[in-house]
Every structure is written in structure tokens, then in C-alpha cells.
Amino acid sequence: MARSIAWRLATVAAIRDETPTVRSFTLALPDWPGHRPGQHVDIRLTAEDGYSVERSYSIASEPERDGLVDLTVERIPDGEVSAFLHDVVVPGDRFEVRGPIGGYFVWEAPLGGPLLLVAGGSGIVPLMAMLRHRARAGSAAPTRLLYSSRGADEIIYRAELDALATDGSGLDVHHTLTRTQPPGWTGYARRIDERMLADVVEPIRPSTRVFICGPTALVETAANALVRLGLPAGQIRTERFGPTGT
Amino acid sequence: MSERFVTRGFIGRRGTQDPSGAADTRSRVPPGQYLTRDFPVLSAGPTPRTALDRWSLRIEGLVAAPVEWTWSEFLALPARDWLVDISCVTKWTHLDMRWRGPSVDTLLEAADIDPRAAFVVAFSDGGYTTNLPLGDVLNGGAFVAFEYDGRPLAPEHGGPARLVVPGRYFWKSAKWIRGLRLQSADDPGFWESLGYHNRGDQWREERYSGD
Numbered sequence: 001m002a003r004s005i006a007w008r009l010a011t012v013a014a015i016r017d018e019t020p021t022v023r024s025f026t027l028a029l030p031d032w033p034g035h036r037p038g039q040h041v042d043i044r045l046t047a048e049d050g051y052s053v054e055r056s057y058s059i060a061s062e063p064e065r066d067g068l069v070d071l072t073v074e075r076i077p078d079g080e081v082s083a084f085l086h087d088v089v090v091p092g093d094r095f096e097v098r099g100p101i102g103g104y105f106v107w108e109a110p111l112g113g114p115l116l117l118v119a120g121g122s123g124i125v126p127l128m129a130m131l132r133h134r135a136r137a138g139s140a141a142p143t144r145l146l147y148s149s150r151g152a153d154e155i156i157y158r159a160e161l162d163a164l165a166t167d168g169s170g171l172d173v174h175h176t177l178t179r180t181q182p183p184g185w186t187g188y189a190r191r192i193d194e195r196m197l198a199d200v201v202e203p204i205r206p207s208t209r210v211f212i213c214g215p216t217a218l219v220e221t222a223a224n225a226l227v228r229l230g231l232p233a234g235q236i237r238t239e240r241f242g243p244t245g246t
Numbered sequence: 247m248s249e250r251f252v253t254r255g256f257i258g259r260r261g262t263q264d265p266s267g268a269a270d271t272r273s274r275v276p277p278g279q280y281l282t283r284d285f286p287v288l289s290a291g292p293t294p295r296t297a298l299d300r301w302s303l304r305i306e307g308l309v310a311a312p313v314e315w316t317w318s319e320f321l322a323l324p325a326r327d328w329l330v331d332i333s334c335v336t337k338w339t340h341l342d343m344r345w346r347g348p349s350v351d352t353l354l355e356a357a358d359i360d361p362r363a364a365f366v367v368a369f370s371d372g373g374y375t376t377n378l379p380l381g382d383v384l385n386g387g388a389f390v391a392f393e394y395d396g397r398p399l400a401p402e403h404g405g406p407a408r409l410v411v412p413g414r415y416f417w418k419s420a421k422w423i424r425g426l427r428l429q430s431a432d433d434p435g436f437w438e439s440l441g442y443h444n445r446g447d448q449w450r451e452e453r454y455s456g457d
Contacts (some may be wrong), residue, residue, distance in 0.1 A: 001315075003456045004454070004456035004457050005454050005456065005457075006453075009251055042453075044250060045253045045256045045258070046250040046252050046253055046256065046260050047252065047253070047256050047257050048252055050250070051258050051277075052250060052258075052339055053258055053278075053280060054278040054279075055337055056336055056337060067374050078259075080258060080259040080280065084255075084256060084258075088255045088256070088324070089255075092254070093254055093255075094251065094253070094254075095251070095253045096250070096253075101454060102440070102441065103440040103441050104290050104436075104437075104440050105290070145302075150415065216286070216287040216402065219287075220287075220402055221291060223291070223293065223301075224292060224293065225294035226292070227292050233291055233292045233294070233372060234291070234373070236292050237290060237291060237292050238289055238290060238291055238292065239288075240286070240288055240289065241286065242289050
């Protein structure tokens with residue numbers, strides 16, 4: 001029988017605003033066993049009277065950072081945990097974390113490319129762990145990121161993505177802004193659809209590994225379109241969040 | 247750590263109260279779970295789509311002879327309504343989900359099961375599998391749903407038909423099910439081979455391997 005994944009006490013080492021509603025928390029985790037890009041952690045918050053809640057969050061940071069793990073959390077209106085993390089937590093605070101968890105939605109440099117990453121909103125987080133790892137590992141795997149945000153100020157990691165896309169390693173970043181576009185915007189300006197994916201992944205190679213993370217509607221649209229474009233379903237890995245409406 | 251660490255400033259919303267403010271439903275929410283009214287979708291890959299005229303459901307493995315139903319034969323099996331609470335390992339619990347479909351008992355009655363059968367592997371379109379002790383799916387413990395909330399089960403929720411095992415985390419409720427294989431030995435399925443618990447009992451909080 002495998003050993004249980006232990007709860008560890010994390011100390012918040014730093015907090016950084018990413019967008020008006022998204023914040024990154026750097027957690028110091030002594031004895032962290034390491035993770036693979038794409039994995040997540042569970043966190044547990046406990047009140048004085050013993051009431052406690054758990055939530056899962058994707059890891060945003062690359063595994064090359066010893067003992068430090070970044071979580072990027074969107075503040076959900078009325079979110080019991082995300083609102084607490086945003087509104088109450090300050091550096092030096094501590095809470096329980098266990099992980100890493102999940103072994104399927106994972107990419108590591110030796111797997112190589114070509115790689116297609118498709119993100120909607122905070123679905124960028126586990127993909128960012130892959131991109132950061134790709135950079136730190138010196139991988140030149142041809143990689144394309146198609147990232148859908150509502151508006152320019154809601155693009156998470158924008159400056160870092162810009163920098164990674166110009167480092168000569170073979171990463172192309174394509175943004176689409178679905179709600180509002182700033183003057184002079186030259187990127188896509190609609191929801192992800194089959195034509196946009198065909199544009200971005202041209203030429204389609206059956207060996208392309210695909211990771212899609214975002215709201216259900218985006219993931220469904222993108223995964224179905226890629227299957228229609230000829231990518232083998234087994235090459236497409238998805239992670240979803242959010243309600244379906246029904 | 248055995249003692250839970252108290253987080254500075256955390257009070258919580260006491261989210262195990264029913265969001266509608268109706269009955270006290272706290273006792274129905276397993277440890278570490280929160281209540282939702284949504285029906286979140288989680289899948290490891292694209293949603294498979296199989297035409298109903300090519301769909302079948304099969305009982306195989308340790309049976310005298312495999313049994314297979316076409317879609318129309320499957321719909322003709324004795325079905326009932328099920329009102330059950332569902333808990334996903336990603337922490338949401340949804341109370342009183344209404345489904346319709348035949349029980350696994352009904353399906354297995356049609357097959358002559360070898361007494362050595364002790365485990366079952368559910369297999370699905372797209373290659374997904376999940377394993378269960380036979381006892382977990384008998385005596386009303388599981389059913390194969392073709393309707394949710396009075397409507398045909400949507401593809402992203404596992405339609406045309408999915409296994410539903412209310413007593414276990416929801417990954418055991420295989421979407422897009424195409425059959426059950428009876429075995430004498432246990433055989434870890436997709437998530438069970440990727441660090442998730444082999445049994446997945448939400449009341450024992452069996453989330454991950456070793457829990």
C-alpha cells in the first residue's frame with residue numbers, strides 16, 4: 001500500500017498581483033518532494049472551531065525551484081477559499097498543502113514536441129508551469145500557445161509570456177480577446193473556434209501533443225475542433241473547470 | 247501532521263449548508279467536500295461521440311457467455327429513477343441528482359456470472375477504465391444512466407450512457423460506458439493507475455493512493 005500524500009505546512013513567502021482579480025502566492029514548502037509541470041495541490045484551511053475546507057489549485061511554477069511553489073488563484077465572487085486567499089492572507093501566513101497530485105495532465109521536456117497549449121482564463125496556470133519548465137530546461141520543443149482572455153487587462157502572465165515568446169526557443173504565443181480589445185489590437189478578437197485553431201496549429205502534425213485547460217465550453221470546443229482537424233484523440237489532454245450551466 | 251493547523255483569520259462560509267437555505271444537509275456532505283448546485287465537467291481528453299446505431303453495452307469476462315445490448319435493447323431494460331448524492335474528488339458535492347437507468351444488478355442478471363468473479367472493470371469509449379469490487383456495484387450500488395434531470399444524458403456528462411456509483415468518488419462513475427468486464431483479480435483503471443485511490447470511498451476520504 002502506497003504511503004498517503006502528507007499534509008505539509010506552507011508559509012506564504014510572497015504575493016503578487018497578476019490581474020485585477022488574479023493573484024499569485026509563492027509558498028515555501030520545506031521538504032517538498034517536487035512536482036511535474038501540470039500537477040496540482042490540495043490546500044486545507046481550518047478555523048479555530050475545527051471547521052475546515054479543502055480546494056485544489058494548479059501549480060504555476062516550474063519544478064526547478066527548490067522548496068518554492070507558486071499557486072495562481074482567481075478570486076471567485078463569494079468563493080470561500082479564493083476570497084480568503086485574496087482578502088486575508090499576507091506574507092508569513094501559513095496553511096496546509098498536500099501534493100503533488102495528478103499524473104496525466106503533465107508535460108516534461110524529455111517528452112519533446114511539437115506542443116500545442118490552449119488556455120482560457122486562469123486555465124493558463126498549469127500550462128504556465130509547463131512553459132516555465134520548458135524555458136528552465138532549455139527545451140527547444142516547437143510550442144504554440146493559444147490563450148483566450150476576456151480583455152487585455154485580464155491576461156495573466158502577459159509580460160512573462162511576451163518575454164518567453166521572444167527568447168528564440170521556438171515558442172509562439174497567440175492571444176485572443178473575447179470581450180474587449182484595446183485600440184490597435186492585432187490579435188484574435190473572438191472565442192476560440194476551429195478556424196482559429198487551424199490557423200494556429202498549421203501545419204497539423206499527428207505527433208503534436210495537446211494540453212487544453214479552461215472553462216468547459218472552451219475545452220469542449222477546442223478538443224472537438226482538434227479531433228475534426230485530424231489530431232488523434234489520444235494526443236489531446238484536457239483539464240476543465242466551471243459549471244456547464246445545466 | 248495529525249493535528250490540523252488553524253489558519254489565521256479563517257472563519258469560512260460554512261458552505262456545507264444547503265445553498266438554497268433549505269434543510270440542514272450537513273450530514274450528507276462527506277469530509278473535505280463543499281456543496282454546489284452546478285454540474286462541473288471533468289474529463290482527461292476529448293468527449294467521444296459514438297452514433298447510437300453503433301453503440302452497444304457489453305457484459306464480458308468471467309461470464310458463461312458475453313451479453314450485449316444495442317441502444318434500443320438497452321432502453322428496453324427495466325429502468326428506474328435514482329435520486330442520489332454525488333461527490334467528486336475535486337471537492338464538489340451535489341445533492342439529490344436525478345438520473346434514470348437500469349441497475350447494474352439488472353444488467354448482471356442477464357449474464358451467467360462465474361462464482362470466481364470478484365471485481366469489475368468498467369470500460370468506455372475513448373479508452374477510459376475504472377475498477378470496482380463487485381460488491382460495490384451490486385444490490386443497488388450502481389446503475390447505468392441514460393437520463394439526467396429528465397433529459398437525455400449530454401455527451402460532456404457521459405452520454406449516451408454512463409455508470410453511476412453514488413457511494414464512490416465520481417471518477418468511478420465511468421462516462422461513455424460501453425461495458426463491464428468481470429474478473430477474479432483487481433485491475434487498476436485509468437485514474438487508479440495515476441495516483442488516485444483504488445477504492446475511492448468518499449466517506450473515508452479515499453482520494454489518493456495511500457489515503
